[in-house]
Amino acid sequence: MNADPAKRAHAPADLRGFLRDLEAADPGALITVEREVDPEFELSAVVKALEPYGAPAVRFERVKGGGMPVVAGLYGTRRRIALALGKDVGEVVGFALDAIRHPIPASPVASAPVHEVVERGEAVDLTTLPFGVHSRDDAGRYITSGVTLARDQETGKLNTGMYRMMVLDRNHISVNAAPDHDLGRIISRAAERGEDVPIAIVIGHHPAYAIGSQLKHGTDVDSHEVTGALLGRPLDVVQGVSVDLQVPAYAEIVLEGVIHARDLVQEGPFGEFTYYYGAARAPRCTITAVTRRADALFNDLHPTHAEHRCLWLFPGREARLLEAVRASVPTVRDVRIPFHGGSLSAYISIEKRHEADGRQALLAAFSRDHFLKHVVVVDPDVDVFDDREVLWALNVRFQADRDLVRLDHAKGIKMDPSATRLGSADRPDVVTAKLGFDATKPVTTAFPERADLVPPGFDHLDLAEYLDTATSARLGSFARVATAVSE
Ligand SMILES: Cc1cc2nc3c(=O)[nH]c(=O)nc-3n(C[C@H](O)[C@H](O)[C@H](O)COP(=O)(O)O)c2cc1C
Secondary structure (H helix, E strand, O other): OOOHHHHHHOOOOOOOHHHHHHHHOOOOHHHEEEEOOOOOOHHHHHHHHHHHHHOEEEEEEEEEOOOEEEEEEEEEEEOHHHHHOOHHHHHHHHHHHHHHHHHHOEEEEEOOHHHEEEEHHHHOHHHHHEEEOOOOOOOOOOOOOOOOEOOOOOOOOOOEEEEEEEEEEEEEEEEEOOOHHHHHHHHHHHEEEEEEOEEEEEOOHHHHHHHOOOOOOOOOOHHHHHHHHHHHHOOOOOOOOOOEEEEEEOOEEHHHHHEEEEEEEEEEEEEEOOOOOOEEEEEEEEEEEEEOOOOEEEEOOOOOOOOHHHHHHHHHHHHHHHHHHHHHHOEEEEEOOOOHOOOOOOOOEEEOOOOOHHHHHHHEEEEEEOOOEEEEEOOOOOOOOOOHHHHHHHHHHHOOOEEEEEEEEEEOOOOOOOOOEEEOOOOOEEEEEEEEEEEEOOOOOOOOOOOOOOOOOOOHOHHHHHOOHHHHHHHHHHHHHHHHHHH
């Protein structure tokens, strides 16, 4: 899928094309719901109920009050993200790092499908779009799949990211960008200068657009150029109708607007990735235009669940982590930020050459990713993608009095309620304690080899030869579900 460069060079990269490719490559990965659903809770409930069955993407044909179909659950698995990039899962992190190093400039076009319908000024009415309400205590409708596009004032480069955005009224939203993220910094600088920030919000595009927005590169690199590298061809862009930004020509919907950097409003509660509700003072944004395709396909993203965590961590944060650890311990093998750990833990495998390589890897991880709170380093014979393996290593290769690294009063995140709270409501600040577990074997002293406990003949055993047909079939369907729910 999309792996053939000749094919990728011709078809425009967009959401509808990706869905066609997805159905062809992995038929069970896209499910269609014909029955009418309410974007308030019901749509999310269906996506959540399907999550144990491989977190499929879901196309809802009829959505109350929205006037357009909605696709949700797009980014639910590592495999789907890999498919979108035309890679195998194991290649994705390296490919992403390569894309940052070899950006491809965008290609401006004069007219574009995303401008088939244009509503500006007074005609803008966000209440006509099917923005969802997702978790029980959410304060209202949120834009969850929107990729923000803004220009960094200092480098002039375009920056993309994803942030929770609450719909305030017909033409206003709030934009909650943490101060450590690039958009947060762009907004803070604008606030100091008393300026607004022109912005575009892209809803529904080829997954490479959102995946690219999660890659942790500096603001000296242009996000549209990195997206081009992920696509293997220039991203087609067109001049915005009310802001001086070049927006993706083949997007389904683009909202244009200006963020009023000093005009803070209360937003939230909103169910978040650590499984707590978040709320904040965030800048207000006026939407100056809504542009879209005539037959636009809306994209909702189910926050806090599989697709939110998968899209954020893979390859974005895992790629940054791998790069940081590699700079310190070149023999690093794999990194994983488990999706179910609120994104605050990581597992790293290294081929240890020096006794302190494990600690070195821990320090590199903590210094590069301030979300990380508990990091485990293991030897390469331990599969970091299998929690059971990591727990085994922790129990039989780790001693707390010798192999534990503790960092007190380090940088934490607001969304961890156990962190120590400092600062004020308007300028919240938190510190946290971190633990690093060096569960690697020593290299300077002898250590027992892992036992080979496999009965001879096991590797070539065919269970079908021992079971009746009905039992074999039942085991087959168990296996399919087990594979589907694993990360
Ligand atoms: C679905 C989704 C929602 C997100 N929501 C927020 C958010 O509300 N606030 C925030 O600061 N970061 C949020 N993030 C994380 C940022 O989008 C991400 O870290 C991004 O890389 C930041 O951009 P930057 O690398 O240019 O700093 C979200 C990520 C995803 C995938």
